[in-house]
């Protein structure tokens with residue numbers, strides 16, 4: 001009989017259900033990045049000059065920047081000239097006028113992923129914008145939403161149909177000067193989702209974007225912009241998958257949220273990009289900038305993320321709490337197995353009075369995975385009576401993985417309070433044996449224990465997705481205990 | 483009709499790396515019987531329980547364990563559990579965030595599946611729970627909390643017996659379920675155990691104290707020292723032990 005520790009460490013291959021490739025003819029730009037590439041993308045999308053100019057400025061700025069190295073992840077240097085920055089399924093004839101005219105192969109792809117787009121069989125109560133490589137394939141329920149004045153469409157369409165809104169808010173939360181990957185994204189972004197909820201409207205259904213990378217040697221660079229006007233509220237969900245490929249692929253997205261007076265935005269992510277194989281070959285580099293601003297008084301932004309995929313996850317969904325009485329929340333579950341690495345967390349910037357933030361982070365490490373929580377709580381001088389509560393828990397499965405926490409706290413107002421709690425636990429042989437003794441298999445026991453550990457985060461997800469997330473966690477940790 | 487043996491332990495030698503703990507342990511338990519196992523700290527009682535339940539990390543170097551005539555040591559711990567082996571732990575572990583009711587339902591359904599019975603849904607399970615709660619006078623709120631999390635020592639022990647009541651094992655091993663219980667709880671737990679006694683199942687009760695045996699009447703009492711049974715008898719042996727201590731008994735040998 002082997003010892004329990006050996007058992008816990010023995011890893012077998014995990015399954016990735018979404019690793020198939022869709023066989024569509026696509027047109028891609030040749031690899032390479034220059035002003036010419038950017039002008040090509042901009043022209044392809046028929047963009048107004050102001051946007052082309054903005055991209056070029058971002059690109060020139062990016063060229064002056066250095067790739068950051070402070071994060072606790074390791075990867076070979078990325079060759080930005082080896083990536084194709086634009087790839088789309090080859091259009092057949094005229095652009096499809098409705099979803100029913102979209103290439104059946106694409107519709108099939110989303111069906112296989114559990115996201116039917118056609119009128120029949122659509123997910124009830126969830127409007128979906130489906131992004132395939134660099135372009136939006138289609139958006140469901142848009143007419144129904146339009147009746148309430150809600151705009152939900154691809155970013156490219158928004159540029160043409162709602163230029164004033166886009167111009168006003170694009171880059172207002174994440175300027176292109178913000179960081180290396182935000183600058184790159186600003187230069188080369190191809191599509192994404194745009195959403196505007198007018199004054200006083202509560203969005204009657206979940207809005208969601210489903211990202212799919214299909215083409216080889218390409219990257220995905222999309223932008224999402226969500227604006228909730230005074231008193232509006234919306235719950236938004238993002239999902240993502242990619243085929244299994246031996247090369248690493250870059251996903252560098254930017255998400256900007258703007259909440260005006262009394263508005264609420266709930267942004268949930270279930271991230272399941274291809275994580276690479278058990279030896280760390282292939283997988284997505286998920287380098288993403290997500291930030292929301294609580295611009296108006298008593299507004300609220302909630303980030304909930306379940307990060308199970310990607311070879312490397314590197315992101316910090318953050319809140320700028322500008323409006324008095326505004327609230328920012330961050331609930332995160334990050335799982336690394338095999339050779340995966342994650343450096344994730346949040347920034348809560350308190351500027352307004354009586355602002356509140358809550359951070360709950362659950363990191364799970366298995367295999368040889370490395371999981372870091374990195375968070376900043378900044379209370380500016382103006383933020384009288386600001387409150388923060390942070391809780392960062394790590395769970396280790398096996399002895400070859402790692403968990404790290406890097407909390408940064410800067411307090412410049414004495415009437416504020418900041419609380420930080422942290423814990424690290426090892427999934428115990430005792431716990432597993434206890435479950436075994438009651439008739440549960442080891443893998444089920446691990447899933448149960450891990451799900452229990454993540455409960456506080458899962459309860460923040462919309463119902464249907466909480467169930468999905470729990471299952472996903474099970475798949476990600478498959479084989480983490482043998 | 484001769485009695486059906488449930489558990490037959492024959493000359494069991496076992497230990498951990500470089501340390502022998504069980505040294506020729508033998509015991510047969512038949513259907514319908516309650517056996518009490520007593521012995522000094524460190525004599526190997528919990529080790530025996532762990533080996534019977536299938537905990538990893540112990541090496542069996544000699545001897546055999548049969549359960550309903552089959553080799554018990556070959557089975558995985560979860561298979562043993564599904565076949566009706568239940569261990570009430572001396573130190574039940576906490577599983578934060580996992581609801582007690584959910585946990586127990588999952589456990590019961592594993593056992594039912596194994597027996598070829600249909601799984602119980604939430605409503606059927608709750609009805610069953612309501613029944614069993616009455617028998618054991620368990621505080622219902624405990625079932626709404628995470629498994630053993632923040633339970634007092636006594637509550638943990640009661641929760642173990644409650645699980646036993648729901649899972650209806652064929653062989654229940656109670657490892658010092660009495661320690662940490664106040665006298666009222668002791669009465670409730672023992673009366674629960676007595677009510678769970680059935681002609682087709684058996685119990686092995688590990689304890690240090692005679693007082694438990696005032697409430698759970700054993701058919702046999704065994705005294706263990708240094709990895710094996712040194713004396714067996716009826717319930718009067720427990721009284722003798724209480725009066726003369728282990729020293730008294732060990733000296734007679």
Ligand SMILES: Nc1ncnc2c1ncn2[C@@H]1O[C@H](COP(=O)(O)OP(=O)(O)OP(=O)(O)O)[C@@H](O)[C@H]1O
Nearest residue numbers: 498501503521522523524525526527528529530539
């Ligand atoms: N995994 C282990 N590694 C080393 N020694 C062990 C291990 N498990 C048990 N032992 C030792 O074996 C002996 C028997 O332990 P065990 O827990 O079975 O005793 P016990 O009879 O249950 O005692 P108590 O009455 O105190 O509960 C002790 O000396 C203990 O330290």
Ligand SMILES: [Mg+2]
Nearest residue numbers: 527528529572
């Ligand atoms: Mg013991």
